[in-house]
Amino acid sequence: MSTNEEMQLIEAVREFAENNLNDPEYLEKFSPEMWEKIADFGLLGITVDEKYGGLGESYRTAAAVFENLGYSCKNNGFVFVVNNHIWVSQNLIYLYGSEQLKDKYLCDMTAGKRIGAICITEAESGSDALSMVTRAEKTDDGYILNGSKAFISNGPIADIFIVFARTGEGNNKSFTAFVVEKEFPGVKIGADIEKMGLGSCPTSEIVFDNCMIPKENVLGRYNFGSLIMTMALEWERCFEFVPHIGAMRRVMERCIEHVRSRQQFGRPIGDYQAVSHKIADMKVGIEMSRAMLDRIVDLKDNMKTAFIDTSIFKLYVSEAYIKTCRDAMQIFGGYGYTKEYDIERELRDALACSIYSGTNEMQKNTIYNFTTNGESL
Numbered sequence: 500m501s502t503n504e505e506m507q508l509i510e511a512v513r514e515f516a517e518n519n520l521n522d523p524e525y526l527e528k529f530s531p532e533m534w535e536k537i538a539d540f541g542l543l544g545i546t547v548d549e550k551y552g553g554l555g556e557s558y559r560t561a562a563a564v565f566e567n568l569g570y571s572c573k574n575n576g577f578v579f580v581v582n583n584h585i586w587v588s589q590n591l592i593y594l595y596g597s598e599q600l601k602d603k604y605l606c607d608m609t610a611g612k613r614i615g616a617i618c619i620t621e622a623e624s625g626s627d628a629l630s631m632v633t634r635a636e637k638t639d640d641g642y643i644l645n646g647s648k649a650f651i652s653n654g655p656i657a658d659i660f661i662v663f664a665r666t667g668e669g670n671n672k673s674f675t676a677f678v679v680e681k682e683f684p685g686v687k688i689g690a691d692i693e694k695m696g697l698g699s700c701p702t703s704e705i706v707f708d709n710c711m712i713p714k715e716n717v718l719g720r721y722n723f724g725s726l727i728m729t730m731a732l733e734w735e736r737c738f739e740f741v742p743h744i745g746a747m748r749r750v751m752e753r754c755i756e757h758v759r760s761r762q763q764f765g766r767p768i769g770d771y772q773a774v775s776h777k778i779a780d781m782k783v784g785i786e787m788s789r790a791m792l793d794r795i796v797d798l799k800d801n802m803k804t805a806f807i808d809t810s811i812f813k814l815y816v817s818e819a820y821i822k823t824c825r826d827a828m829q830i831f832g833g834y835g836y837t838k839e840y841d842i843e844r845e846l847r848d849a850l851a852c853s854i855y856s857g858t859n860e861m862q863k864n865t866i867y868n869f870t871t872n873g874e875s876l
């Protein structure tokens with residue numbers, strides 16, 4: 500895609516999002532109508548081959564588009580739904596699935612007819628994901644899955660789950676990734692869990708009670724689930740955080756408007772360095788995030804690994820995004836604390852990002868281990 504075409508696509512996405520994805524009625528609950536609209540617009544299959552109903556765009560273009568989606572769609576929860584569907588469900592089937600799995604699921608997913616989710620976390624295994632106890636036993640016809648997964652974003656609305664389960668025998672702790680349909684016998688979807696933010700992205704527990712999985716629904720290879728999980732987290736730590744750069748831009752612009760118009764002591768509050776420096780920090784956060792993203796999309800478009808880069812990116816963007824929203828509330832003073840100004844929702848939504856995709860403490864562990872093992876960036 501030429502730069503000009505990319506600019507046109509970005510412009511179209513911004514206009515579409517501004518006009519169709521900002522219904523105030525759906526800021527705290529999922530909107531099936533908005534989902535239908537974004538599917539019709541064609542965004543769900545942005546990097547997927549046209550053969551499966553996608554647009555076949557590069558990761559660089561996808562990143563530019565998703566930064567702008569995050570900017571123009573202030574419904575952060577809805578963007579999170581879209582991200583979970585694309586990057587850690589559909590994308591995994593597209594990149595690591597067999598031809599059979601791709602034929603079975605991708606067209607429906609790019610068309611938005613089936614929504615995706617990823618199931619890693621369990622009640623007793625969060626950061627220590629590899630200690631999961633959900634287990635799949637091999638049978639003649641396929642696999643029988645037992646266990647339950649916690650905090651599953653899109654859980655109540657999803658049709659397709661990428662589920663990680665232990666499959667190694669005896670002391671072998673190997674596990675496998677499976678594609679599980681909501682309709683498979685033994686799948687039970689929990690009720691929507693109320694959260695502090697991201698209200699328009701439903702979340703639930705998913706229980707697998709003697710769930711029957713056909714043989715062909717192994718994603719990647721049997722007992723190679725850790726590889727798929729590593730790749731999934733890499734995609735998640737990059738692309739789920741790209742829209743946050745756009746959200747930071749949106750919040751920063753609101754702050755700029757406010758510090759220019761709000762007067763105290765006879766002057767715009769932006770004249771006070773304690774206020775203006777907060778906006779300078781926001782700008783630095785946005786530009787540094789973009790610089791890191793530039794390197795990552797280059798690696799991903801060349802199908803290279805970006806594990807440590809995405810870990811650093813996730814850590815940096817989430818800290819910058821939370822600080823931006825926290826500073827925005829301070830800049831807006833008492834008004835920022837009211838529901839009317841919608842800054843408090845931005846902050847509530849932002850706070851989750853230091854937890855999902857692996858907590859920021861876990862990212863620091865990864866970065867430390869990588870650095871002290873003598874690997875160079």
Ligand SMILES: Cc1cc2nc3c(=O)[nH]c(=O)nc-3n(C[C@H](O)[C@H](O)[C@H](O)COP(=O)(O)OP(=O)(O)OC[C@H]3O[C@@H](n4cnc5c(N)ncnc54)[C@H](O)[C@@H]3O)c2cc1C
Nearest residue numbers: 617618619620625626650651652851854855856857858860
């Ligand atoms: C909004 C949201 C959406 C989510 N969506 C999904 C989803 O779609 N699918 C899914 O599978 N999961 C999902 N999760 C779950 C998420 O991945 C986990 O919450 C996360 O990995 C942390 O696990 P935990 O909550 O059990 O916390 P714990 O692992 O219990 O951690 C608690 C605290 O201890 C710290 N800690 C733990 N171990 C260490 C260590 N070794 N070193 C330093 N600090 C440590 C953590 O950083 C954290 O601060 C979601 C979570 C949220 C909040």
